[in-house]
Amino acid sequence: MRIIIERSNLLKSLAHVHRVVERRNTIPILSNVLLRAGSDTLGLKATDLDIEITESVAAQGEQDGATTVPAHLLYDIVRKLPDGAEVKLSLNGEGTQMTVSAGRSNFRLQCLPETDFPDITAGELSHGFTIEAAGMARLIERTQFAISTEETRYYLNGIFLHTIESEGDLMLRAVATDGHRLARAEMKAPSGSEGMPGIIVPRKTVGEIQKLLGDCAADTEIRVDLSDAKIRFTIGPVVMTSKLIDGTFPDYQRVIPQNNDKELTLDRATFSSAVDRVSTISAERGRAVKLTLADSNLTLTVNSPDAGTATEELAVGYDSDDLEIGFNARYLLDVTSQLSGEEAVFVLADPGSPTLIRDDDDTSTLYVLMPMRV
Incomplete structure (x- = not known):
């Protein structure tokens, strides 16, 4: 040659x-x-x-x-x-x-x-559809941070991509969870995705497709072909074929709380900065930050046996019963960084139950966070 x-x-x-x-x-x-x-x-x-x-x-x-x-x-x-x-x-x-x-x-x-040189033959791919790069990138970006890295539960080591009926529309939904937090994002299902099998796209594949999508314009048309064993992305001259995770994704719907009755509304950027500041007191990753809610006031507290204590108060929208609940500081920052609106809404129940977090003006994404004992 x-x-x-x-x-x-x-x-x-x-x-x-x-x-x-x-x-x-x-x-x-x-x-x-x-x-x-x-x-x-x-x-x-x-x-x-x-x-x-x-x-x-x-x-x-x-x-x-x-x-x-x-x-x-x-x-x-x-x-x-x-x-x-x-x-x-x-x-x-x-x-x-x-x-x-x-x-x-x-x-x-x-x-x-x-x-x-080995050849991964894709075989017959039963379903195929075209989707804009921006739509695919959004599904990945909103969920990939919650992919589990724990190899024992291998079926959580990817994004669960599937279609589901929601309020009369067929939606293409992406879900990821590591057992401590759950991220769900959806968009209107593209033509051709009807009846597609629910698939788990591996973490490495998710990372590679995210990089490829970052190299193309938002309105670029992406071709996605898949079966229950493989998926193929065609982005212009680039074709990526990947095996899928052979496993059953858990019934995530059971984890999403339906009866939480305490609603907290706060400024996303202010809250995120406050969590970042108070968690500085502890060098330990995953240190719990305690949220104390009373009379439209939120107090953030972090205690470190070695370094001391940090607190910060914020004015928030909250008119339910007083509540103390703890969360992993890093998980809180991960979730708030995914929200795009100015305000974040926390829907809480009690200190031991999962909390629902969503954008004030975006119904297509939601997050669930398990509390920590504080």
Whole structure:
């Protein structure tokens, strides 16, 4: 193979595909990116056996061919080449080395044959729909912080994506929970998603699709095809195929409180800043912050046996019975950072029951937070 490509185009494509490659691999071929040269395109492919990303980029082909080279090494080389450089990729006669040259820079990389490179065949994907990048990004951003990192409950290590009837409309809903907090976001279901199976998209896949969505305009049309075992995202020239988590997501509806009767309304930014300030007193992550509610007044308190005590008072909208309840400070900050309105609404019951948190003017997202003993 022999092909010439503009450095910025190659760098952008490598940035998309090399991220799925694990830096430490027991299988050498999985450290590599597959390069396939055509007459006017260069195809790139990388995989970790769970996720596969492919992309085609315009190039000037001189001789067709394919090989695989270390993904992170090639990315670092191209990243350090000067802007505007033309990069020439050429394979030696034996196919054991690829030369990367640009101007006076020359690198020779060890190759492994393309025939060794694994292929994740998607199989038949039973459902497909088109969705705007902004809509997909919003579902992910509003929920991904609540994905569990606890490997024992593997079925919580992703976002549960499914359709559901809500007030006469079919909604596409994303849910994530780690058992301590729950995040739910929804939008009107796109045409073609009717009857789709409920799927759990793994945490790594969620992170990769979020990065890809960040690289495209908000109104870009994304194609999503899925079955109960795999999902494929097509974003322009980039195609990402991923395995899904094989498990059953718990009945999250049972966790969402229906009978909480105490409503607290507060300024989101002021509250978030106050939580951040009082939690400074403790170096311990996850320190509980106590919320004391009485007569339209909220007192935030953090006690640290080693450092001392911090309190701050806020004027809030609250006219129910006096209440003391504790929450993990970090979880409170995570939730309030997802809210987009000026005011946040907390719907509470008692110190031992889950609390519902939502935007004052946005019904499409809600959050549930389990209290802590204080």
